[in-house]
Amino acid sequence: MRNRFILKAKAGPSGVGAGVWNLGPGGDPFGGPTRESIPILERLPLLAEAGMSFYEAHDHEIPPADAGKAAKIAGQLGLSCAMYTPSFFADPIFKDGAMTSNDAAIRGKGLENARTAVDTTVALGARTMVFWNGREGFDFVLAKNGRDSFKRLVEGFNAVGQYARKYGDKVRFAIEPKPNEPRANMYLANVGEVLYLISRLDPEVQPLFGVNPETAHSRIAGLDYIWDVELCLEAGKLFHIHLNGQDGQRFDQDLPFGYTEPLKDLALLVVLQDAGYADFICFDVKAPRTDSVENIQDILTVSGQNLVWLWERALAVDRSKIEQFRAENRPTALTGYLASCLYGTK
Ligand code: GLO
Ligand code: MG
Numbered sequence: 001m002r003n004r005f006i007l008k009a010k011a012g013p014s015g016v017g018a019g020v021w022n023l024g025p026g027g028d029p030f031g032g033p034t035r036e037s038i039p040i041l042e043r044l045p046l047l048a049e050a051g052m053s054f055y056e057a058h059d060h061e062i063p064p065a066d067a068g069k070a071a072k073i074a075g076q077l078g079l080s081c082a083m084y085t086p087s088f089f090a091d092p093i094f095k096d097g098a099m100t101s102n103d104a105a106i107r108g109k110g111l112e113n114a115r116t117a118v119d120t121t122v123a124l125g126a127r128t129m130v131f132w133n134g135r136e137g138f139d140f141v142l143a144k145n146g147r148d149s150f151k152r153l154v155e156g157f158n159a160v161g162q163y164a165r166k167y168g169d170k171v172r173f174a175i176e177p178k179p180n181e182p183r184a185n186m187y188l189a190n191v192g193e194v195l196y197l198i199s200r201l202d203p204e205v206q207p208l209f210g211v212n213p214e215t216a217h218s219r220i221a222g223l224d225y226i227w228d229v230e231l232c233l234e235a236g237k238l239f240h241i242h243l244n245g246q247d248g249q250r251f252d253q254d255l256p257f258g259y260t261e262p263l264k265d266l267a268l269l270v271v272l273q274d275a276g277y278a279d280f281i282c283f284d285v286k287a288p289r290t291d292s293v294e295n296i297q298d299i300l301t302v303s304g305q306n307l308v309w310l311w312e313r314a315l316a317v318d319r320s321k322i323e324q325f326r327a328e329n330r331p332t333a334l335t336g337y338l339a340s341c342l343y344g345t346k
Contacts, residue, residue, distance in 0.1 A: 004078075005051040005304035007311045012278030015053025016304060017082040019284055020044070020061050022254075023296050026289040035293040041066065044073050050300035054082035056130075056282055059117050060090050067123040081126040082280040083174070083212075083240060086110075086117035089134030089182065097136040099156035100149040100187060107152060114160045121171050128240050128280070129164075130212050131157075132176040137183030149187055154200050161205025174212035174239035179221040181252045190221055191228040195235050210239030214284055215268070216246035216254060219261075226268050233275045241272075242284035243307065254286035256299055258306025263335070265306075266342050269314035270322075281307070310342075317341050 007014045020043045025033035038046065040061045047055050055074060062070045062084070074080060088098035088110055096102065098110025114131075121129040136153070138144050157173070164171050175197070179189040188194050191213055198209045211232045218225035232238035243265075245255035258265050272281075287299045317338070325334035 001049050002051050002301065004053050005308050007281070007308065009315060010273075010278075010281075010311075011276045013053070013082075013280055016051075016307060017054025017056060017280060017282035018047055018050075018052050018300050018303075019056040019282070020047070021058065022283065022285050022299065023047075023287055026287065026291070028289055031289075034289045035291075035296070038293070038296070041070060041073055044070070044079060045077055046297055047300070048077040048079050050297040051304045052300060053079065054280060054282060055079050056081070056083045056085070057124075058085050058087040058090070059113060059120065060087045062120070062124070064116060064120045064123070067120050071124055081121075081124040082282050083128040083130050084117060084121040084124055084126050085130040085132060086113045087134070088113075088132075088136065094135055096144075097134075097149075097183075100136045100144060100152050102144060107156065111156060111159055114156070115163045118160065118164050118167070118171055122167055127170065128172055128174050128212075130174050130176055130240065132212075133178055133186050133188040135183055136188065137180075137186035139184040146187075150197070150200075153187065153197060157197070157209060158202050158205055161201065161208050164208060165205070172208045172210065172239060174210050176212040176214060176217070176242065178214070178217040178252075181220070190218070190223060191231050195231065195237060198235075198237065210237040211235075212240040212242060213238070214242035214244065215257070215265075216244045216252065216284075217242075219246040220249060220252060222249055224264075226264060226271055229268060230271060233271070233277070238275075238277060238279065240280055240282070241277075242282055243303070244283060244285045254284060256285055256306060257283055257303040258310055259302070262306075262310065263338055263342055266310050266314055266317070266338060269311050270317050270319075273311075273314055274319070283307075313341050 005016050023043045025037040027033045175194045177190050177194050215225040218228045243257040245260040283303045285299045287296045
């Protein structure tokens with residue numbers, strides 16, 4: 001087993017995590033699996049072996065009935081659950097969304113699954129439950145009334161928040177924005193939309209809701225993830241973060257962290273360090289279709305190593321130099337300084 005990846009001097013948990021779904025069988029919309037599907041609970045030792053300290057899972061991967069078994073296996077491996085999440089996208093009944101479905105019965109089912117997922121989050125010992133906006137959106141104009149959809153999201157999150165209050169501060173929610181895929185247009189497309197939605201929740205539950213920004217999702221939207229993360233921090237709502245890479249504005253790739261934009265990644269880590277970010281850092285990457293099952297962990301070890309290297313380089317960035325370049329209005333020279341921190345030898 002390789003050593004766990006550890007982020008030096010990080011506030012809060014200093015290990016890193018990944019989703020059990022990151023180690024899938026390699027299917028894509030154009031072709032079936034390219035390698036055997038590893039049973040979900042057997043992926044936990046693979047995550048630990050690849051240097052992860054935390055795992056994440058959906059309710060269709062670790063259903064409530066398997067929570068006890070999962071927690072036991074994870075405990076033996078020294079892994080803990082960073083977050084749990086109800087899947088509002090896999091089951092065909094959610095083909096047009098859960099909370100924003102036009103069908104009240106489906107909205108009810110979404111809510112029921114969300115409440116059950118709150119209990120499972122607590123059973124797994126996680127503090128954070130993520131809501132990814134999977135199929136909450138539309139492919140055809142006027143197929144949904146956008147204003148009604150927004151109200152339904154507010155009602156849905158208010159109801160789940162009320163339910164979670166019985167656990168006090170044991171559980172909280174991080175909403176993960178994404179602009180498109182699988183829907184052509186997704187509600188809660190970016191950090192700003194999520195923060196606006198949170199501002200419309202009941203004051204009683206509002207403190208329970210924050211954001212789980214994902215670096216690749218910002219890039220798919222053509223946005224800068226450093227500012228997206230700064231905005232979450234400014235709002236006091238950076239509850240969780242998903243790191244990965246994205247090669248331009250195209251389909252969602254979930255590439256290794258640090259592969260596509262290392263300089264931006266370095267800058268992001270400077271921002272997280274300076275904010276004293278004390279919550280979880282997890283990868284949301286996808287073992288590519290072309291990797292064989294023997295090498296399925298490469299996506300995690302490459303991401304983990306890149307993160308540790310970049311984190312340590314970020315610690316060494318001289319903040320006073322950043323201030324100086326700002327004061328002198330020399331943004332180009334500032335990028336050169338960051339490049340020297342990244343590529344320089346001394
Ligand atoms: C997909 C999302 C997805 C979520 C996951 C956890 O693009 O990134 O992987 O992170 O469902 O909520
Ligand atoms: Mg994600």
